[in-house]
Amino acid sequence: MTMSRRVIGTELPHIPWEDRPPDCADVVWRYSGNPVIPRNPIPCAQGIYNSAVVAFGDGFAGVMRVEHKDSMPRLHAARSGDGVRWQIEEQKVRLVGGDPEIAHPAYTYDPRVCPFQEGSETVYYVTWCTDYHGPTIGVAKTKDFVTFEQIENAFLPFNRNGVLFPRKINGKYMMLSRPSDNGHTPFGDVYISESPDMVHWGRHRFVMGAGGQWWQGTKVGAGPIPIETDEGWLMLYHGVCNTCNGFVYSMGAALLELDNPSRVLHRTNKYLLFPTAAYETTGFVPNVCFPCAALCDASTGRLAIYYGAADTCTALCFAYIHDIMDFLKANSTVF
Numbered sequence: 001m002t003m004s005r006r007v008i009g010t011e012l013p014h015i016p017w018e019d020r021p022p023d024c025a026d027v028v029w030r031y032s033g034n035p036v037i038p039r040n041p042i043p044c045a046q047g048i049y050n051s052a053v054v055a056f057g058d059g060f061a062g063v064m065r066v067e068h069k070d071s072m073p074r075l076h077a078a079r080s081g082d083g084v085r086w087q088i089e090e091q092k093v094r095l096v097g098g099d100p101e102i103a104h105p106a107y108t109y110d111p112r113v114c115p116f117q118e119g120s121e122t123v124y125y126v127t128w129c130t131d132y133h134g135p136t137i138g139v140a141k142t143k144d145f146v147t148f149e150q151i152e153n154a155f156l157p158f159n160r161n162g163v164l165f166p167r168k169i170n171g172k173y174m175m176l177s178r179p180s181d182n183g184h185t186p187f188g189d190v191y192i193s194e195s196p197d198m199v200h201w202g203r204h205r206f207v208m209g210a211g212g213q214w215w216q217g218t219k220v221g222a223g224p225i226p227i228e229t230d231e232g233w234l235m236l237y238h239g240v241c242n243t244c245n246g247f248v249y250s251m252g253a254a255l256l257e258l259d260n261p262s263r264v265l266h267r268t269n270k271y272l273l274f275p276t277a278a279y280e281t282t283g284f285v286p287n288v289c290f291p292c293a294a295l296c297d298a299s300t301g302r303l304a305i306y307y308g309a310a311d312t313c314t315a316l317c318f319a320y321i322h323d324i325m326d327f328l329k330a331n332s333t334v335f
């Protein structure tokens with residue numbers, strides 16, 4: 001690790017990790033025990049995927065997307081000592097304190113969890129795709145993964161993939177999102193918005209669009225909470241292409257300018273992860289790798305990335321952040 005690849009963050013030596021297999025030349029490799037969360041570890045679930053985890057206490061906490069047996073997705077809190085074996089609450093997250101108009105969404109999915117320092121306390125903002133006359137971005141806050149205080153919906157419908165930055169930038173909260181339609185959106189670009197108070201969002205700016213290579217030609221959306229390095233914000237994202245059998249979701253990476261993250265410094269023209277494992281190519285929606293969270297150990301640059309596989313289960317893959325940065329610069333097209 002060189003000083004110019006410094007990860008700004010916490011040392012997390014206990015994140016899940018497995019060395020790159022000797023016969024693997026890829027920048028990102030899969031956990032040999034995948035999927036870490038199978039299809040139905042709790043009775044109400046038909047699938048658990050596209051879920052978010054963070055370091056919490058001595059271990060880890062998560063907000064999981066649990067598809068219930070009425071086929072509707074709901075958020076469930078979860079805890080883990082090692083980041084691999086998860087105890088998932090059987091009851092969905094109960095949102096408290098929200099305006100009654102938005103307090104009872106019929107569906108809630110694709111959560112992200114963003115640790116945020118507020119004074120001497122760490123709070124965890126949860127953003128997700130919520131139902132309000134169609135999909136848009138819901139926001140809540142928790143300190144303990146037991147009580148979730150609902151704030152406000154960030155945007156008008158339709159929108160998906162609201163991803164917060166883990167600190168204020170130029171004094172403002174910042175959120176990436178992907179404006180969409182009310183269905184299986186055949187388009188999608190990443191925008192950024194800012195807020196003084198986590199309630200009112202504005203100054204919406206374009207970050208990056210679909211296009212370039214086929215794997216990211218249909219839509220792109222932010223994945224895990226961006227990771228701060230001294231060269232920029234590392235944003236892992238999903239890139240989607242369309243085929244005669246439906247969409248295919250892969251993972252790419254981009255580097256955004258630290259003080260002005262609407263500016264893309266580098267962006268991968270080759271994917272980092274593409275659905276090839278059986279649990280990614282077979283399931284409720286085949287051919288989906290959908291990253292929603294990443295744990296990074298700032299001292300070693302180790303990265304454990306959680307992604308939904310085939311809209312069915314949750315999988316884990318690994319990389320060194322420095323390798324991703326090298327790959328990103330060597331295979332970059334910004335357009």
Ligand code: BMA
Nearest residue numbers: 050110184285288290308311
């Ligand atoms: C997106 C979202 C994701 C899902 C993906 C693939 O539009 O609905 O939750 O994983 O499609 O089906």
